[in-house]
Amino acid sequence: MDATITLHVDGEEHRLTVDTRTGLLDALRDRLGETSPKKGCDHGQCGACTVLVEGRRILSCLALAVSHDGARVTTAAGLAPRGDLHPVARAFVDRDALQCGYCTPGQVCSAVGVLDEAARGWPSLVTDESGDDPGEGAPVPLDREEIRERMSGNLCRCGAYTHIVDAVESVGSAGAGGEAAR
Amino acid sequence: MRPFAYSRPRDAAAAVAEVSADPEACYLAGGTNLVDHLRLGITRPGLLVDLRDLLDDGVEEMPGGGLRIGAATPNSDLAAHPLVRRRHPMLSAALLSGASGQLRNAASTGGNLLQRTRCAYFRDTAAPCNKREPGTGCSALEGHGRHNAVLGASRHCVAVHPSDMAVALTALDARVRVLGPGGERVVPLPGLHRLPGDEPHRDTVLEHGDLITAVELPDPPRGRRSAYRKVRDRASYAFALVSVAAALEVADGRVRGVRLALGGLAHAPWRARRAEEALTGAPATADAFREAARAELADARTGPDNAFKPALAVATVTAVLRDLAARGDR
Structure with a gap:
């Protein structure tokens, strides 16, 4: 139908x-x-x-x-409409975060979502929620443990995980990258 | 995949009327479980009734206290909601321990409660399965049994309930609002999910056409701390071997109140009433926690592949309660 x-x-x-x-x-x-x-x-x-x-x-x-x-x-193709690379895609290239590349567009879209979610203060399972007010919504700093947990839904059969974490970490610490999400 | 008609009714009552009138109709919410089942051939509806924009998708405080969660609230929004994180840390943690970020963004609260088992034989349409095709037999009884139930199973089905969120809601005395062809009613947790008995094809007490519209959560008493811990075969993005949702109030070294539910062990989230009763008024010590957990698991029945589960459950319950007792004020 x-x-x-x-x-x-x-x-x-x-x-x-x-x-x-x-x-x-x-x-x-x-x-x-x-x-x-x-x-x-x-x-x-x-x-x-x-x-x-x-x-x-x-x-x-x-x-x-x-x-x-x-x-x-x-x-992933639409993240950089003018033919430039989105900061997250650029980081994947710079950090050698892929081998065959098949999972990469999904990884890049997921990473853009991760950066946006963390900036809005969404916790992950490994976020320390023991502070005075866990619901205050402050941005969550993305350390490697956070990135691994938040990116766990993207598998890479080549096993490029270490460099994928490097790439997301480099964009996260630059404080940019999630803006394309909205 | 069997062809199906698609409908977007104007409101929830119209959706209930449409599904109730057609035995081959089913609801579509986030789709994360249903679309997979359509593709696998596990579910073969003739009509999909889309709930998009029909149900509340947020969390609000109820006038008399407690939280009301709209059934369309995505798992990720619920986990991140300030009121949930403040009042029910175990619920936020349970949600965040389930699935992946992408799935939590799509999956709804109502759909999470109604998600179906991940038993490998249920998902394999070439294998006999009493849950998928009543009367064909249970392949898991003699097959690979690492995930099989150890509590409340029957000779017809040894599948476990896959949801983490439902385990937390079962510990928290949640109430589910259901709209059916005969009107609205309330179903408590525990009470929504069934043990398999001789009808393993029925996961819950809901009838065809029933629609979950909201989940209500009572506020926790002062001084209650809560936590959710999940043990699984990898650190993230895997279903539970054992999980524990626990809430604890301690006064003068004794347990004043405790709520305990277990996941990965049964066809339904398992409310550990026996352990709760044993612990109420008991000293808040690791020995008492362990003894209560052992009592809860005393009737466990295991096979060669899942013989580790009772001991793992006892150890996990003990550790979670011990940590809650040792922690500060939340």
């Missing part, structure tokens, strides 16, 4: 008719030719399909396109 929907992808509006069973990932890749989100497991286990929807990082493989009618989607 078909449905006609609108998707705003990387700043461009698309009107398309999809089978109701179509996942957001397949709509992006197969219908709109946006191939930076990758299909790894297609079951929400690997993170290669991570995109930002309304600024929040989600797994596009577990999202139905029909349920995202009107959504604003940002892919």
